[in-house]
Amino acid sequence: MDLYTFCRELPKVELHAHLNGSLSKSTMMELQRYLADSGIRDETNAFTDEFVLGAGDTRTLSDCFQVFSIAHALTCTPEAIEIATCLTLQEFQADGCCYIELRSTPRNTPHMTKEQCVAAILQGIQKSSLQHPMESRLIISINRSSNKDEVEEIADLAIEFHRKQPELVVGIELSGNPTVGEFKMFVPALTRAKLAGLKITLHCGEVCNPKEILEMIEFRPDRIGHAICIHPKYGGTKEIWTALCKSSIPIEVCLTSNVNTKSVPSYDSHHFKLLYDAGLPIAISTDDKGVFATSLSQEYRICADTFNLSKAQIAQLARNACQFVFDTRIRNKIQEHVTEFMNKNNTAI
Ligand code: 5GP
Numbered sequence: 001m002d003l004y005t006f007c008r009e010l011p012k013v014e015l016h017a018h019l020n021g022s023l024s025k026s027t028m029m030e031l032q033r034y035l036a037d038s039g040i041r042d043e044t045n046a047f048t049d050e051f052v053l054g055a056g057d058t059r060t061l062s063d064c065f066q067v068f069s070i071a072h073a074l075t076c077t078p079e080a081i082e083i084a085t086c087l088t089l090q091e092f093q094a095d096g097c098c099y100i101e102l103r104s105t106p107r108n109t110p111h112m113t114k115e116q117c118v119a120a121i122l123q124g125i126q127k128s129s130l131q132h133p134m135e136s137r138l139i140i141s142i143n144r145s146s147n148k149d150e151v152e153e154i155a156d157l158a159i160e161f162h163r164k165q166p167e168l169v170v171g172i173e174l175s176g177n178p179t180v181g182e183f184k185m186f187v188p189a190l191t192r193a194k195l196a197g198l199k200i201t202l203h204c205g206e207v208c209n210p211k212e213i214l215e216m217i218e219f220r221p222d223r224i225g226h227a228i229c230i231h232p233k234y235g236g237t238k239e240i241w242t243a244l245c246k247s248s249i250p251i252e253v254c255l256t257s258n259v260n261t262k263s264v265p266s267y268d269s270h271h272f273k274l275l276y277d278a279g280l281p282i283a284i285s286t287d288d289k290g291v292f293a294t295s296l297s298q299e300y301r302i303c304a305d306t307f308n309l310s311k312a313q314i315a316q317l318a319r320n321a322c323q324f325v326f327d328t329r330i331r332n333k334i335q336e337h338v339t340e341f342m343n344k345n346n347t348a349i
Contacts, residue, residue: 001345006311007300011098011337013321014285014296016201016225016252018141018175019081019088019104019121020071021288023051027087028290031074034083040111044073052293053260061206061261065177067291077111078120085124093134095295099325099334103139103173106157114153118161122168135334137327138169139201142186143176155189159196170326171199171222178206183215190219199326201225201252206263208235217243223283223324225252227275228263234271250281250324255302256294257287267306276307283321312347 001009023031028048035042051070053059059067075081085102092100104121106114118140125136140158142151154172161169172193174186183202194200204216204224213230217240230236230244253272258264264271275282284299286292304314315338322335341347 003301003304003311004297006345007297007304007314008096009341010096010297010300010315010318011334011341012096012296012300012318013283013325013334014092014097014100014102015223015283015321015324016254016285016287017088017092017100017102018068018288019084019102020068020075021291022088022091022102022286023071023074023084023290024087024091025052025290027084027091028071028074030087031080031083034080035074035076038077038079040077042073044070051291053291054293055260057260059261061263062177062179064261064291071290072107072109076109078116078123081112081117081120082124082127085121086128089125089128089134089136090132091289092296093128093132095297097134097296098337099135099137099322099327099330101137101139101170101326103141103171103175105141105143105175106154114157118157118169122161122165125168135327135330136168137171137325139171139173139199139326140169141176142172142174142189144174144178144181144186145176146181148185151186151189155193158193158198162193162196162198166197167327169198171201173201173203173225175203175225178203178209183212183219187219199223205229205236205240210237210240213240214243217247217249220247221249222326223250223252225285225287226254226258226263227251228258228271231271231274233274234264245278245280248281250283250321251275252283252285254285254287255299255306256292260292267302270306272303273307281320281324282317283324284317310347311345312342315342315345315347
C-alpha cells in the first residue's frame with residue numbers, strides 16, 4: 001500500500017480542529033447558497049479566496065486571525081453553523097478519521113445567541129453520528145481577546161452544556177491571538193470548568209513568552225496545542241523545556257499550520273523532531289484544515305516524509321493519540337480499532 005493510501009486508511013483521531021478554520025471551499029460555497037436562499041446579506045463572495053493561507057503566502061500568524069472573520073460571516077445563523085458542522089465532520093470521516101474533538105468559540109450574531117450557536121453545533125454532531133461511524137465531541141473555545149465577563153459567560157455555557165450532554169461536550173480550550181491577554185486572567189474560569197468535569201487544552205508557546213508558558217504547564221492542562229517556543233532552540237528556555245518533559249502533557253502538533261503561519265521556517269526544522277526524539281506524547285492534528293488547505297491524512301504523510309518515519313512508526317503515533325482523547329470511556333475502543341488496522345497491514349511494532 002502506498003503512503004498516501006496508508007495515511008488515508010489509517011484510523012486517526014483529530015484532537016485540534018477549529019470549526020470555522022476547517023471550512024472547505026465547497027462548504028463555504030454551500031453556506032453562500034444557504035444565505036442567498038434565506039435572504040441573508042452575504043458580503044463574503046469577494047473574500048473567500050483570501051481564506052486560504054497556502055504555502056508561500058506572505059501572511060503570518062497575526063494576519064491569520066483576520067481570515068476567520070470570513071468564515072464567521074458565513075456561519076452567522078444556527079442553520080449555517082449546523083450545515084458547517086455536518087459538512088466538516090463528513091470531510092474528516094471521508095479522510096479516515098474515527099474520532100474527532102471539534103472546537104469552536106460560541107458567538108453572538110444578529111441571528112443567534114452564543115447558546116444557540118453551541119446548540120446548533122451539537123445538533124450537527126448528533127445528525128452526523130446517524131450518518132457515519134466517526135465519533136464526534138465538542139470542545140468549547142475561549143478567545144484570548146474576550147473580556148472577563150465574556151470569559152465567565154463562556155465557562156458557564158460550557159459547564160451547563162457539559163452537565164446536560166456530558167457525552168458530547170468534553171472540554172474547554174484557550175485560543176485566539178496569542179499576543180493578546182494574559183493567561184492568569186483565564187485561570188479562574190478554566191479552574192471552574194475543570195472542577196465541573198471538563199478537560200482542558202491550551203494553545204501554548206505559539207509565541208515566545210516563557211513566563212506564561214511556565215504558568216500554563218504548571219496549571220496542568222490535559223493537553224496543549226502547538227508547543228513551539230519551549231525548547232531553547234525555538235526561543236524557549238531550559239526551565240520550561242524541562243518542565244514540559246517532566247509534565248507528560250500530550251501535545252497537539254500542527255505541522256502545516258506552523259509552517260504556513262511562519263511560526264517555524266520549514267517542515268524540516270519543525271519542532272516535531274525534538275518532541276518525538278524526547279519521547280513526548282504527540283497527537284498530529286490539522287488546526288484549520290480549510291485555512292491551511294490540508295487534511296489529517298496529509299499531516300501524517302508530511303510527517304512520515306519529512307522525518308523519515310516508517311509506516312509502523314506513523315501508525316504507532318496514531319495509536320498513541322487515542323490515549324489522549326478527552327472522552328476517556330472510548331480510549332481503549334478506538335485504540336483497538338487502530339491496532340486491528342496495524343495487525344492487518346503488518347505494521348505492529
Ligand atoms: P472558531 O472558534 O470560530 O470555530 O474557529 C476560529 C477561531 O479559532 C479563531 O477566531 C481563533 O480564535 C481560533 N484559532 C484558529 N486557529 C488558531 C491558531 O492557529 N492559533 C490560535 N491561537 N487560535 C486559533
